[in-house]
Amino acid sequence: xxxxxxxxxxxxxxxxxxxxxxxxxxxxxxxxxxxxxxxxxxxxxxxxxxxxxxxxxxxxxxxxxxxxxxxxxxxxxxxxxxxxxxxxxxxxxxxxxxxxxxxxxxxxxxxxxxxxxxxxxxxxxxxxxxxxxxxxxxxxxxxxxxxxxxxxxxxxxxxxxxxxxxxxxxxxxxxxxxxxxxxxxxxxxxxxxxxxxxxxxxxxxxxxxxxxxxxxxxxxxxxxxxxxxxxxxxxxxxxxxxxxxxxxxxxxxxxxxxxxxxxxxxxxxxxxxxxxxxxxxxxxxxxxxxxxxxxxxxxxxxxxxxxxxxxxxxxxxxxxxxxxxxxxxxxxxxxxxxxxxxxxxxx
Amino acid sequence: xxxxxxxxxxxxxxxxxxxxxxxxxxxxxxxxxxxxxxxxxxxxxxxxxxxxxxxxxxxxxxxxxxxxxxxxxxxxxxxxxxxxxxxxxxxxxxxxxxxxxxxxxxxxxxxxxxxxxxxxxxxxxxxxxxxxxxxxxxxxxxxxxxxxxxxxxxxxxxxxxxxxxxxxxxxxxxxxxxxxxxxxxxxxxxxxxxxxxxxxxxxxxxxxxxxxxxxxxxxxxxxxxxxxxxxxxxxxxxxxxxxxxxxxxxxxxxxxxxxxxxxxxxxxxxxxxxxxxxxxxxxxxxxxxxxxxxxxxxxxxxxxxxxxxxxxx
Ligand SMILES: Nc1ncnc2c1ncn2[C@@H]1O[C@H](COP(=O)(O)OP(=O)(O)OP(=O)(O)O)[C@@H](O)[C@H]1O
Ligand SMILES: Nc1ncnc2c1ncn2[C@@H]1O[C@H](COP(=O)(O)OP(=O)(O)OP(=O)(O)O)[C@@H](O)[C@H]1O
Ligand SMILES: [Mg+2]
Ligand SMILES: [Mg+2]
Numbered sequence: 001x002x003x004x005x006x007x008x009x010x011x012x013x014x015x016x017x018x019x020x021x022x023x024x025x026x027x028x029x030x031x032x033x034x035x036x037x038x039x040x041x042x043x044x045x046x047x048x049x050x051x052x053x054x055x056x057x058x059x060x061x062x063x064x065x066x067x068x069x070x071x072x073x074x075x076x077x078x079x080x081x082x083x084x085x086x087x088x089x090x091x092x093x094x095x096x097x098x099x100x101x102x103x104x105x106x107x108x109x110x111x112x113x114x115x116x117x118x119x120x121x122x123x124x125x126x127x128x129x130x131x132x133x134x135x136x137x138x139x140x141x142x143x144x145x146x147x148x149x150x151x152x153x154x155x156x157x158x159x160x161x162x163x164x165x166x167x168x169x170x171x172x173x174x175x176x177x178x179x180x181x182x183x184x185x186x187x188x189x190x191x192x193x194x195x196x197x198x199x200x201x202x203x204x205x206x207x208x209x210x211x212x213x214x215x216x217x218x219x220x221x222x223x224x225x226x227x228x229x230x231x232x233x234x235x236x237x238x239x240x241x242x243x244x245x246x247x248x249x250x251x252x253x254x255x256x257x258x259x260x261x262x263x264x265x266x267x268x269x270x271x272x273x274x275x276x277x278x279x280x281x282x283x284x285x286x287x288x289x290x291x292x293x294x295x296x297x298x299x300x301x302x303x304x305x306x307x308x309x310x311x312x313x314x315x316x317x318x319x320x321x322x323x324x325x326x327x328x329x330x331x332x333x334x335x336x337x338x339x340x341x342x343x344x345x346x347x
Numbered sequence: 348x349x350x351x352x353x354x355x356x357x358x359x360x361x362x363x364x365x366x367x368x369x370x371x372x373x374x375x376x377x378x379x380x381x382x383x384x385x386x387x388x389x390x391x392x393x394x395x396x397x398x399x400x401x402x403x404x405x406x407x408x409x410x411x412x413x414x415x416x417x418x419x420x421x422x423x424x425x426x427x428x429x430x431x432x433x434x435x436x437x438x439x440x441x442x443x444x445x446x447x448x449x450x451x452x453x454x455x456x457x458x459x460x461x462x463x464x465x466x467x468x469x470x471x472x473x474x475x476x477x478x479x480x481x482x483x484x485x486x487x488x489x490x491x492x493x494x495x496x497x498x499x500x501x502x503x504x505x506x507x508x509x510x511x512x513x514x515x516x517x518x519x520x521x522x523x524x525x526x527x528x529x530x531x532x533x534x535x536x537x538x539x540x541x542x543x544x545x546x547x548x549x550x551x552x553x554x555x556x557x558x559x560x561x562x563x564x565x566x567x568x569x570x571x572x573x574x575x576x577x578x579x580x581x582x583x584x585x586x587x588x589x590x591x592x593x594x595x596x597x598x599x600x601x602x603x604x605x606x607x608x609x610x611x612x613x614x615x616x617x618x619x620x621x622x623x624x625x626x627x628x629x630x631x632x633x634x635x636x637x638x639x640x641x642x643x644x645x646x647x648x649x650x651x652x653x654x655x656x657x658x659x660x
Contacts (some may be wrong), residue, residue, distance in 0.1 A: 046503040186530045190601055193560075194606075216532060219606025219607050220606050222612075223610075243611070247610075257533075261608050277490075277491060338609065
């Protein structure tokens with residue numbers, strides 16, 4: 001199946017400078033994002049998920065820079081952008097972002113309505129009464145009742161879940177092509193989380209959005225993702241269809257990640273957790289970055305960085321285990337259990 | 348652990364209410380809640396965003412004043428006016444891991460200071476000893492010792508959250524209120540932090556009040572779970588009992604919405620929706636009732652009868 005690529009990243013390197021030392025936050029990341037798909041990015045904390053998506057919008061912190069590679073969006077290489085003016089053509093308009101903490105994205109001093117109207121004026125070139133009408137319709141879109149009254153309120157008068165809806169409303173009001181959600185529902189309880197995920201899915205259908213989710217909640221991933229990218233130490237180590245990554249994972253880090261799920265643990269016994277700490281990104285990483293924490297690592301894992309091996313036309317992983325010459329190593333028990341029995345539902 | 352009567356109660360909250368604002372604009376964030384936490388257990392508190400969970404935690408550690416009711420810690424009342432000495436003891440023995448790691452960490456201080464801040468107000472210790480404890484606390488939460496000289500904004504979300512955990516652990520408290528201590532963590536580090544918390548519990552007999560949205564994690568680590576909705580406790584039971592026989596419709600909605608890390612099941616699950624208008628409390632008033640041993644639920648006579656039937660079925 002040929003799919004249209006909307007955003008294409010090649011060999012992206014990002015570095016940060018910290019008191020004279022260089023931190024390698026992204027180490028040669030490549031990704032094709034397909035139009036209309038829903039991609040989930042999962043992975044170790046500090047592996048570069050947020051930094052990665054920030055590069056699409058020119059939002060790296062001042063001490064960080066792109067050190068190599070390309071990000072192609074609609075024929076333009078975003079890594080060549082130098083001015084804020086260029087980025088304003090992308091931000092919001094083409095690619096919009098919803099962050100974990102809605103409070104940081106909202107202005108506490110302006111009413112909800114005013115903030116949405118601002119986005120509409122800027123991106124849809126509607127003004128006055130037309131902009132106001134559109135604002136009310138967007139609020140209704142995201143499931144806020146009594147939009148007339150609500151529009152006049154300030155962010156602190158909204159609950160966490162409602163604020164997150166507003167942030168989504170603002171993002172969608174810009175009519176972007178790509179919507180990036182970085183931990184969009186971590187602060188919300190599961191019933192509201194379910195509503196918000198539903199809402200994003202509806203908006204995705206309605207506006208043919210491409211969505212990228214970053215989340216640590218593998219349950220949410222199972223719910224929303226068409227495809228999953230697994231990041232470790234500044235690189236995507238495995239990518240595939242949702243079912244492929246959950247039921248036939250190939251990279252030892254993905255195995256470890258799934259094994260740590262509390263749903264697969266035994267109460268009263270320690271949960272599986274990965275030994276050691278992630279690599280210090282101030283140093284050059286040699287071989288497979290996960291090798292020092294992988295008890296079954298091969299010799300070559302410490303020497304040479306693995307290339308991607310194809311598992312299926314839609315699934316690939318950067319691990320020497322997939323080399324035809326590698327010994328056969330089975331995934332851990334918990335991972336096999338997930339594939340054969342799944343996890344139990346509730347109530 | 349069924350024999351609750353024989354267990355030592357560490358913290359007892361009785362008919363506690365917490366209000367914000369004054370006069371006409373008064374808002375009751377926590378409404379007459381009562382529960383006991385036993386020594387050495389992990390007590391979970393779950394509920395909607397804005398339902399009053401953090402407020403309960405903050406009322407216990409005396410940040411938010413209580414409007415009415417009692418908070419009894421180790422047999423002594425600790426809310427309202429108390430002696431300086433008791434206040435100091437409470438400050439040391441009860442630690443809170445705060446929910447929002449970004450807002451709770453002083454942005455201009457280095458991690459070294461942030462983690463050991465609490466130590467400055469207690470017994471005097473040497474600079475070497477302080478450094479040693481910081482290093483140990485950082486290692487316990489899986490951070491490199493060299494992180495001590497960095498600032499909070501130089502960390503990822505998950506790393507910052509662990510700084511908050513280290514900051515509580517360094518005080519060696521008896522009772523920890525952990526407010527969403529794991530929400531921004533990836534599953535593996537979350538497993539590490541959870542294992543660490545339960546190890547410390549075994550070693551030091553620690554007691555936890557664990558506040559979270561993540562019911563999968565709570566099922567794994569909590570002995571008992573209380574469910575709160577708009578400032579009112581609606582159900583409390585031993586964890587497995589709650590998962591096996593949820594009674595209150597809000598509890599049922601919560602459990603049905605838990606995301607399952609299993610795409611086939613998750614994409615086909617059926618949600619139960621909670622409609623708060625289903626309760627008719629105009630005449631038949633609700634109360635907080637022990638419906639079976641150790642299982643509390645909020646409901647009126649009519650509802651309680653229905654719940655009793657559900658338990659029999
Ligand atoms: N402004 C900065 N200065 C220095 N280092 C930074 C900066 N921002 C991020 N980093 C580092 O870059 C790496 C990637 O960070 P990023 O925020 O992308 O992680 P993440 O995968 O989103 O983690 P989490 O799941 O915890 O949010 C981390 O090692 C982090 O410490
Ligand atoms: N200082 C304050 N002044 C006024 N209202 C407050 C204050 N602190 C909390 N509230 C209100 O009290 C209610 C309970 O808030 P609380 O922070 O305890 O909720 P929570 O259950 O912890 O929610 P979350 O899951 O989103 O953290 C909310 O409606 C909140 O807006
Ligand atoms: Mg992040
Ligand atoms: Mg809270």
